[in-house]
Amino acid sequence: MGPAMSSVSAAHAAVARGRLDEPAPLLTAEGIVKSFGRRRVLDDVSLTVRAGEVVAIVGENGAGKSTLLRVCAGVERADAGQVRAEGRVGYCPQAPGLFDLLNADEHLALFAPALGLSRDQGLRAGRALLDELGFPVRDHSRSRALSGGSRQKLNLALALMGEPCVLLLDEPYQGFDHGTYVSFWEHVSRWRAEGMAIVIVTHLLTDAALVDRVVELAIPREAGPVAERGPR
Amino acid sequence: MTARRGTAAGRWARILVPAEMTGRELVRRRLALGLLTALPLAFYGALSGHSDRAEVTGGIAMAFSIAGASIFCALTARPVDQRLELAGYRPHELLLGRLLLLELFGLVVAGLFSVVMALGSGSAHAGALAAGLVLVAVTSVPFGLAVGALVPNELEGVLILIGVVGVQLTLDSTQIVAKLLPFWGSQRLLDYASGDVGSIGPAVVVDLGYALALLAAGAYAGRRRAPRGRMVSRRRPVTTGRD
Numbered sequence: 001m002g003p004a005m006s007s008v009s010a011a012h013a014a015v016a017r018g019r020l021d022e023p024a025p026l027l028t029a030e031g032i033v034k035s036f037g038r039r040r041v042l043d044d045v046s047l048t049v050r051a052g053e054v055v056a057i058v059g060e061n062g063a064g065k066s067t068l069l070r071v072c073a074g075v076e077r078a079d080a081g082q083v084r085a086e087g088r089v090g091y092c093p094q095a096p097g098l099f100d101l102l103n104a105d106e107h108l109a110l111f112a113p114a115l116g117l118s119r120d121q122g123l124r125a126g127r128a129l130l131d132e133l134g135f136p137v138r139d140h141s142r143s144r145a146l147s148g149g150s151r152q153k154l155n156l157a158l159a160l161m162g163e164p165c166v167l168l169l170d171e172p173y174q175g176f177d178h179g180t181y182v183s184f185w186e187h188v189s190r191w192r193a194e195g196m197a198i199v200i201v202t203h204l205l206t207d208a209a210l211v212d213r214v215v216e217l218a219i220p221r222e223a224g225p226v227a228e229r230g231p232r
Numbered sequence: 233m234t235a236r237r238g239t240a241a242g243r244w245a246r247i248l249v250p251a252e253m254t255g256r257e258l259v260r261r262r263l264a265l266g267l268l269t270a271l272p273l274a275f276y277g278a279l280s281g282h283s284d285r286a287e288v289t290g291g292i293a294m295a296f297s298i299a300g301a302s303i304f305c306a307l308t309a310r311p312v313d314q315r316l317e318l319a320g321y322r323p324h325e326l327l328l329g330r331l332l333l334l335e336l337f338g339l340v341v342a343g344l345f346s347v348v349m350a351l352g353s354g355s356a357h358a359g360a361l362a363a364g365l366v367l368v369a370v371t372s373v374p375f376g377l378a379v380g381a382l383v384p385n386e387l388e389g390v391l392i393l394i395g396v397v398g399v400q401l402t403l404d405s406t407q408i409v410a411k412l413l414p415f416w417g418s419q420r421l422l423d424y425a426s427g428d429v430g431s432i433g434p435a436v437v438v439d440l441g442y443a444l445a446l447l448a449a450g451a452y453a454g455r456r457r458a459p460r461g462r463m464v465s466r467r468r469p470v471t472t473g474r475d
Contacts, residue, residue, distance in 0.1 A: 075314045075459045089318065091315065095311070097312045097314070106253055112249070113242060113249050115319055115320055142260070162320075
């Protein structure tokens with residue numbers, strides 16, 4: 001571990017334990033370095049997530065959690081390091097990337113061609129996901145008129161469209177009420193059972209009990225060994 | 233479920249659907265659209281009847297509305313574009329879709345202005361007047377998309393728009409500085425329509441060249457921002473769930 005910033009790849013540890021029957025890694029980030037101006041946010045961070053595994057990334061504000069996720073998604077370029085992903089990656093950003101004046105169906109229709117789906121296929125698949133997440137599918141309000149929770153559900157559904165193998169979620173339950181939050185974790189369990197590799201950035205320590213591994217990122221100045229908290 | 237990927241219909245959908253959604257967003261900004269259209273009309277109306285520069289001023293001011301709409305369109309789409317590109321769109325498909333829709337919008341505005349100005353001024357060169365207005369529209373969209381792709385925020389974009397169009401408005405088309413600006417060709421055509429100059433010269437070619445260069449700049453900025461920091465294996469793995 002570098003003196004400025006620590007990270008850990010818990011999956012590396014798992015490999016070191018020599019478990020030959022482990023599912024294949026679907027997401028591998030190696031030696032990720034990222035600076036914004038003179039401020040180094042990520043310093044030699046590695047992360048491997050396997051099929052059917054849920055990993056939480058925790059750390060204080062500014063530790064680079066969202067940056068790591070953005071690098072893994074490919075929307076942020078790392079200064080050094082490499083990310084490999086098997087299959088499609090679904091990315092749910094912290095701030096819902098939505099068009100304010102388009103409604104949910106129009107968003108689904110817009111994403112459909114990108115995923116190789118016809119409009120009807122996209123609407124069918126997207127509405128099914130939205131329904132599953134508890135989004136009022138008959139609500140044709142423009143996205144800026146939706147509640148924070150509904151916007152987040154649409155954000156999540158767009159990430160799930162196209163059946164991704166790797167799902168990257170940046171604090172995905174902002175605005176969710178308690179029932180939706182509980183339901184969200186039930187969905188995560190199901191996606192895990194289907195073999196998806198899931199990375200969730202979170203601030204909530206209660207989430208640690210719901211995931212397989214917790215990877216803690218530290219701010220470079222305060223770097224110490226990154227802690228991997230107990231697997232479930 | 234992925235039968236359309238790679239088919240002709242699928243390829244067209246990747247351009248036409250972003251165009252359609254851009255159109256839906258645009259028509260829902262009714263107040264902004266009204267103001268953007270009223271602004272150049274106000275420029276024209278203020279000078280019409282007592283200045284021979286009314287057509288040139290109104291025509292070039294039309295760039296405020298079309299380029300303004302393009303800047304806002306590009307800036308609004310920026311946070312979503314990365315997700316769309318991550319989902320599978322290529323940057324040029326999104327750009328082409330928006331270009332298509334905005335050019336259509338620009339041509340509608342140019343048509344409207346052509347009728348208003350032809351009726352208002354009784355220009356002897358109505359064809360040149362219409363061509364000048366179309367050229368403003370054609371150049372404004374790449375200009376707005378390029379500015380929207382290059383600037384960090386709306387304020388900077390609007391200031392650049394006001395600066396470039398404002399300077400072009402104040403200059404005579406024979407001045408060297410005017411020739412360096414993106415709407416010189418349109419200005420020249422509108423000057424010709426007003427009878428201020430005797431020939432058009434390379435006006436159309438210069439403006440179209442400018443438009444292509446601006447489009448290339450916008451495309452370059454879009455490509456630089458596109459997700460590409462990740463190596464993706466196309467092989468879909470067979471997963472077995474948790475061990």
